[in-house]
Every structure is written in C-alpha cells, then in structure tokens.
Amino acid sequence: MLPSITELERKEDALLAPYAVKHSLSGGRIFPESSQEQRTCYQRDRDRIIHSKAFRRLGYKTQVFVNSEGDMFRTRLTHSMEVAQLSRSVTGYLDLNSDYAEALALAHDMGHSPFGHAGQEALNTLMKDYGGFEHNCQTLRIVSTLESRYLEWNGLNLTRLTLIGMLKHARIYEGDVQLREILEQRKGKSQPLEAAIVDTCDRLAYLHHDFEDGLDSGFLEPSEVLALPPFDLARIALEKQHGQSFTDARFALKARILVRFLLNDCITDLIATIKKNIATLKVETMSDVLSLSHETYPVANSPAMKERLAIMQKFLHAKLYRHPNVLRMSRRGERIIENLFSEYNSRPDMMPEHYLTRTQIDGTARVVSDYISGMTDRFAEKDSAYLSGIG
Numbered sequence: 001m002l003p004s005i006t007e008l009e010r011k012e013d014a015l016l017a018p019y020a021v022k023h024s025l026s027g028g029r030i031f032p033e034s035s036q037e038q039r040t041c042y043q044r045d046r047d048r049i050i051h052s053k054a055f056r057r058l059g060y061k062t063q064v065f066v067n068s069e070g071d072m073f074r075t076r077l078t079h080s081m082e083v084a085q086l087s088r089s090v091t092g093y094l095d096l097n098s099d100y101a102e103a104l105a106l107a108h109d110m111g112h113s114p115f116g117h118a119g120q121e122a123l124n125t126l127m128k129d130y131g132g133f134e135h136n137c138q139t140l141r142i143v144s145t146l147e148s149r150y151l152e153w154n155g156l157n158l159t160r161l162t163l164i165g166m167l168k169h170a171r172i173y174e175g176d177v178q179l180r181e182i183l184e185q186r187k188g189k190s191q192p193l194e195a196a197i198v199d200t201c202d203r204l205a206y207l208h209h210d211f212e213d214g215l216d217s218g219f220l221e222p223s224e225v226l227a228l229p230p231f232d233l234a235r236i237a238l239e240k241q242h243g244q245s246f247t248d249a250r251f252a253l254k255a256r257i258l259v260r261f262l263l264n265d266c267i268t269d270l271i272a273t274i275k276k277n278i279a280t281l282k283v284e285t286m287s288d289v290l291s292l293s294h295e296t297y298p299v300a301n302s303p304a305m306k307e308r309l310a311i312m313q314k315f316l317h318a319k320l321y322r323h324p325n326v327l328r329m330s331r332r333g334e335r336i337i338e339n340l341f342s343e344y345n346s347r348p349d350m351m352p353e354h355y356l357t358r359t360q361i362d363g364t365a366r367v368v369s370d371y372i373s374g375m376t377d378r379f380a381e382k383d384s385a386y387l388s389g390i391g
C-alpha cells in the first residue's frame, strides 16, 4: 500500500510544473513506511543518502587525480555537491522537483571504486566471469543492499521513483533480485526530466572542472588552454567586461574566471534549450516525458553549445586524460586493485566478518568486489602495501 500524501507534499506538488516528478508519483518504498509530516519523501531519500557510509567515503575518492596526489583537487564528494548545486539551479528554475534531483545528484557516484575509471575497468575485468563491475549497478546495490542502517531491512529503502531515476543504463547485477521490479518499471521508458538533468549536469561539471584541476596540477599547459577557441572567445568577452584588471590578473585567478564564465554560459543555454524543447514537444505530464524517444528527448544543450563542449572534451582527452602522469596514476591504481582482488579472493576470511558471511548468498567474487570498490583511494593503497609486506 502506498503511504498517503502529506500536507507538505501536496503543497509542493501544487507549485511544480505538470510534467515534474510529483510526490504523488513516488511509488512508495519496497518496505512500506509511513510518511513524515516535516519532510517530503524525496527529502528523506536525499537525507538517507547524505547520512550513508558510501557517501562519506566519496571524500577520499577521486575521478582523475588520485586522492593522495594533492589536497586541492576535486574529490568525488565535492564533485557530487557541485552536480547537486547545478541540478538544483536548473530544476528549480524550470519548476521541476529539486529535492528529487538533489538526491539523484548526491548519489550518482556512490558506486565508484577507488582510482576512478582505471579502478572500475580493472575490477570489471577481474569480475568478467561473475557479472562484471559497473559503477551505476554498484550504486543501486549500495542503496538497496549494502548500506546497513536499519534493523528491518538492508539498504536505505529509497522510494521506487528515486531508484528508477538512479537506474541510468537500465542494468542491475543478476543477484540484486529486489531491484528487478524497479528494472521492469524502467524498461522501455525514458527517464524523468530531473534524472536527465542530473546526468547532463554531471558531464558539464566535470568537463569544466577538469580544466581547473588540470591547470592547478600543472598537467595542462596554460598557453594551450588559452588558445582553445571556447577559452579564447571567453577571454575576449571578459576583457570587454572587466578591461585591464582581467588582463593583468594572475593566471590562476584568470583560469577560474574563464571556467566559471564558460560553465555559466553552458547552464544558461541548457535551461533555455530545455524550455524551448518542452514547449515545442507539447509535453504536459510526466507520462508524456517517460514516453519520449531518445531522439526527441528535451534535456540537451543547443547544437552550438554541443560543438563547444565537444572541442573541450577532445582537448581533455588528448592533453589531460592521456597525460603520462595520469596514465601512470591509473596503472598504479589498476595494480593495487588487481593485488587486492587476488589477495581477498583467495583468502576471503581476511575480510571483516559481516562481509564474509555474505559470501554464502552472493558468492566470494561479488563480495570481494563490494569490499574493494567500497574502499577509499588511500585505504586501498595502504591495504595493498600492507598485504604485500611493504606497508
């Protein structure tokens, strides 16, 4: 049975656009709970994510730069907060459900292993005979099974619609049976607008911020970044706006101003394009949204902005993600993951007891993958060195 809609939820639903994620559409929770007067169901989902262990660990996990390489780089935690901020801004302006978007944004990277994409690739290869490893599947597994905060159920018992919004590629691990009904509901349908906005804000956030971190690390060459057409055009606009004070600013400050200018421009473009697309498509309800095809889906930047983003992406691929020092960091991460997997897979009794007991249900490899992917960069580094007799 679905919980009744509270006064607060009813009030908020009345303020949202007709095609927004309404509280009346939450689908309730897999383990029924009563509603709370002072918080809406999506606010409660968001709060459960913030208080989870996996969320706290994001503070010591990084995407491009390994956490131990420097304190000033973005971590997955600060990145997730930035994605949440952008998503709240965009959804808020469009009268969509910002609390729902915030919950999805804060949770979107929770399933990542240590050492970014290199760590994920290594773990996926090691898990190829056991259903693989993929960060989005892992996020769903964390919120539905692995987080342990309640006596009555495993996981966070989020609303069905939040779980649907989290299901990015309509894929779950074979063993996650409790998510099958969510997968069924998601199949053949598009995402709510809020979920697609979070995905877009994720890409926009890291694309812009990787420039900032890339310059701070010294891996990106300032003159090459400034010569890139989007940065050159932004510089001309900012010189017009601020005159000599911009030209004379120290480079690190100039870089931040340029990145902020570009990101702002991009978010403004995103809002305007979504608004225009919704009007053109005559989207009226959330079921209209869910039945839209991939080709006509309204959440996108304008064609001109997409071109700019492609230039920036191509540059980062060539100059930052394939920088020799980044490749070395990645290789080191892979080695650590390989070492940890071989150690714990051959000796699962070295894992904490609450992991070991789960091997009977999920199999040793899946539990070892859960254990390793939950580690922070620094914990994985230390543990691998310790088990090798050198730490």
Ligand code: MG
Residues within 6 Å of the ligand: 079, 108, 109, 202, 206
């Ligand atoms: Mg992300």
